[in-house]
Structure formats: C-alpha cells, structure tokens
Amino acid sequence: MPESPVVPNVPESVVRRAEALRQAIHYHNHRYHVLDDPEISDAEFDRMMQELIDLETAYPALADPGSPTARVGAPPLSKFATVRHSVPMLSLDNAFNDADVIEFDARVKRLLDIPDEVLYVTEPKMDGVAVELVYEDSRLVMASTRGDGITGEVITENARTIRSLPLILLSRGSGDIPRRIEVRGEVFIDVGGFQQLNTERAAEGLPVFANPRNAAAGSLRQLDSQVTARRPLKFFVYGIGNVDGLRVYSHGELLLALKQLGFPVNPLVRNGLRLKAVLNRFHELERIRHELPYAIDGMVIKVDRIEFQQRLGDKARAPRWAIAYKFAAVQETTKVLDIDIQVGRTGALTPVARLEPVAIGGVTVSNATLHNEDEVRRKDVRIGDTVLVQRAGDVIPEVVKVIASLRTGNELPFDMPRTCPICGAEAKRIPGEAVTRCINVNCPAQIKGKIRHFAAKSAFDIDGLGSKLIHQLVDRQLIRSYADIFHLDEAxxxxxxxxxPKSAGNLVKAIQASRRLPLSRFLYALGIRHVGENTAEILARQFKTLDRLTAASTEELARIDGIGLEIAGAVRHFFDQKENQEAVQRLLKSGVSLIMTDDPASGRLVGKTFVLTGTLASMTRIEAKARIEAAGGRVAGTISRQTDYLVVGSNPGSKLAKAKTLGIEIIDESDLQNLL
Incomplete structure (x- = not known):
C-alpha cells in the first residue's frame, strides 16, 4: 500500500491511525464479503468503522473517496454524467442448442487456422447489470454502466457502496498492481436479498420490484447513493477493458490475477475446457440453475488463450471469441385477446399479440411479438387462441405455439393488412424479404420512430425531446424531417x-447545443439499416469524413474488418437514395457540423488525460470530449494524480479544489482550443 499522505492541519499520528484503520477495514471487508471467511467479529469490525468515522468527522481534511466510509453514500447528484468507454463493451452472439456451440467452435478453429482443439473458459451468465470500474494507482476513480456499449453513465458514488467491490486494490503475490486498469463485471442482487428488499418495500407501502435484475438496475441508477447503499448489491468480475501493467497468457489467468487484486470471481467459473466438457458443463448448470442463490440465464463461453482472442478480434456488435449459450426460455399459457400492427421507423409492419396478462419468470407479460406474416401463418395464430408464450432468452416475449386442442371454433384468423394502419398508404412485401413495409416515407409512424432514434442519447442527444413531445410535433405537422427540429422556436x-416558456426555452437550448457532434454519432442518428453505434464508430474511424464515406463503393466498405457485405450494401443503398442525400444536405444547411475523426495515434494530445468541469461557452462537453479523443487524448470523469489538465468552464464543481490540491494544471476554454 502507498505511504500515508501528509494532510495539512491534521496531526501525523491521526493520519497514520486513519490510514491503518482504512487498510484494516478494507482487509476485513474483503475477507467477509468476497472470501466469506471473516477473521473478526461483526462488533469488532463496527468499532473500527465507528472510530474511522469519528476521525474523519473531527478532521474533515482526512476525507478520501477511497475510504471505507464512502460505502455509506455521498450527497445526491442532480443528474448522471456520461463517459465513453475506451474499449467498447460489446454484446454477445447467442447459442440456443449444442449445434450452435459446435458451429461456434468450428468457426473459431477455421478463423485461427488450427487443427487442434481450442480450450475455453465457461462462466455462468449472470442476470444483472454490466458495469466498468476504472482504477488508477490502485484506487477506484470511476465506475460506469455499459449504456449503449460505447457510452455509459457515471455511477462512481453508487459503485463505492457495493461491499464486495474493492475501493483499493490488494497487492498480488509479487506486489505488482497495474498503474491503470479498467475492470468489467456484473452487479446483481441475489435471491435472498431480493426477497428481503421486496418485503421491506411492501411493508413501507412502496411498489415491489418485478425481478432481481430490475432491482439491481434501479439501485445503480439512484441519484442518491445513500439509497443505493441500502440495497443488497453484489458484484462478480468477468473481464477487463484497457490495462497498463498486467500480463497474462489466458483468460483463466486473468480471472486469477483479478481475484488476487481483490475482485470477487464467480466460483462456478471453469477454465481449460475442451468442447465436449463445455457442453457437459452447460447442461450441468442448466440442471442446478434454480438451486443457485442468484439468477443466471445461460453460460458464457470464451476462448481461453488471450493471443487467440486478439487474433479473432471483434465483429461490429460482438467479439468473435465468445458466445452466450442461453437456457431454454420459461414458458406459460395464456389467451390471445387481439392482434395489432406496429409500424417501426423503417416502415416495417410487425404483428403483435395482445395477451391476457401472465407472469413469466417474474415478469408480467401482456404483449408478444409475432415477428412477421410468415410466422403468423406457420404457427396459425388466431385471435382467441390459447397459446404457449415464452420469454426468448429469458428476455423477449414471443408466441411459441398454439394449443389447437383448446379451440372452440370462435377464433378469428389474422390477415396481414395491405395498407398501413397509420397512414393508409400501400404496404408492400419486397421479394426475398419476410417483412411487409409501408411504402410512404412520410408516414407519421415512421417519422416518429426516426425522430426518436435521431434525438436519442447515442445520436444527437437532444435532452427533453421525448416520445410524447415527438408525437405532438409530428401530429401537428411541425416536424416532418430531421432538419425541421433545428427550426423549432420557443414561441x-x-x-x-x-x-x-421555461421548458420550451430549455429544449431550444438543447437543440442548439446538439448541432455539433462526432461523425460516428451523426451516422448512427441517420438510422441506416444494420448500422449501430459500434458500426458507426468503425465507419467514422475508417473514412474520417462524411464525403469519403459517401463516395466509398460497396466493395471498399465490405473489405473493412467488422463490416461485411450485408452492412456494406445497406450503407451504399442508403447514400444512393435521393431522399437520403437531400435529408443529409438539409441537416448540414441547418447548422449541423461534424467533428471529423482524426488518427488518435498521431494526435497532438496522445498520452494526455483531461477532466472537464463547469459549463463551456463555445462547445458542449460532449463536443469537447470528442475533439480531445479525436486528437489522441483521454477524458476522465474524476481528478487523480494521472490527470494532466483540468478544463474549467463557468460554475465549476468540486473538481477545481481537488485539482489545486494535487497540483494539476488548470486551463480554461481558450487554452483547450489552443491545445486542439
């Protein structure tokens, strides 16, 4: 552990005692909550904690975010800040049977071009909330949610309250602690904690949570971390993002190293398994899943060797070296009360079964997708049928089959409409596609869906432009396209x-602030088919400017790692359409400007870490962050000794005082512009 710091106006003996108490409490907390092997009584632990609280109360200068007392929670936030993950937190492809896993294994060996068996690590797939934790000089400096995989919400104060999560890393056997490490894992609430939480909420007249995952997610998103501190949250680590100073050969070694640093690792993890053992392990977990003290919805399979993971790389949305083998869905029977049509932003007409509400796996289900016309025909779903419904992958409700033996003869067959139920335009099914689409690009349902997508946090991030307001604006024909948003005024x-007037004024300010954004978020906002946040990021990095991208051929696009022919064709098709070309030009003429993607490796800010505080005048903080990252720099959410610059705007927060204490260079907006 680092030596005790010198704290002005605090006796050295008090500083030493406080540091000794902190180290002891961290040690015993780890033994209790992670190792389940306490060495002292609860009463003795409580006495040490109370002594530390008394010292920190008597000497406020001792305050330290790494102190065990931080676990009781901090003052409430007004809102969550956001942070960009240095390495995207991708989702996983799914397997639903042994054949899918066998195909995955064959694909791995084919891509690696090796004849030998590949070894895998298996981990229970926790039904919780993915988070990233950043440690610098062994101390937790930031925690964030997965968010959209590219950008998450900063939840540092909430994460500090989770007792199985280390605030300060333990020394490994050789004493080597990474200078900086981004740790990823799952926050969850176990079955016993969930039941106790709901019992307490019911006694207080509060609504109960539907399931442990919802309870964990809601607890992490509390603006008041003192509320989070009262929730029975737990944590298991499963991987890392970027790391400085940790060398391991395999994923199994990585988990062992993380365990030595103080992180809890699921005891059901197995490593060094061949394919047959992987399949056996899955069926073993499936048999015991309901006996476990926490909810799991499958098993994650990862290539064990780190070198192989790196060679396999990632696709646009998921790594090629891992897959989630999902358990069979929980099923229940219910009645189909009606079949409605939903019209999406691409014009797709999707039949949706309105069901007699039924509880499935702790969640009340009243709607289920029927996917498309072919699925309705294949399953012969009729209004009034009794059907078997499941949450596919324990998540998305769908109709599995009709129980035909219970039909009365009064059931009504469903016919796919030939006109759009929203605008009345013709609905066509393109040959080769399973989806029927409304052909009217001006269909209000499509416009509403596109505007919702366009204004979302991962796109233009227009705070205040929600679904209900979008419905009003479209229904009153105040907006018909993206560009119309930028001509709205307060009146x-x-x-x-x-x-x-106040809400209108705030929305206009949010619209104006959104005009300048990175190329990647602009591409995502356009709603190009198959282009999610990660694919948009890949395209922006590859082409740097919008003009270069729009001029690229399908072949050129398809050659990019992580894109492929289907995505390439969709991108080329989008930019070939006259209406899309006009929509893009209208946006640019409306004052939208793009932050182009430079090569970070050659940027002038490579190796520099920035923290932002206060309100900037000439750019939003999102824009400032994007421009710093485009120049090779890194933007952190909290001040630490590794911070190179604190950028100060108007009304700065507590970061300014901490930067002065640590001797961090403080610059204003004009200084930042000069650096850029």
Missing amino acids: VLSQLDRMG
Missing part, C-alpha cells in the same frame, strides 16, 4: 401540451 413549442 411554437410553448403552445404545445405541458410545454411552458
């Missing part, structure tokens, strides 16, 4: 339902 907006 028009203040006339809408629940939109007074």
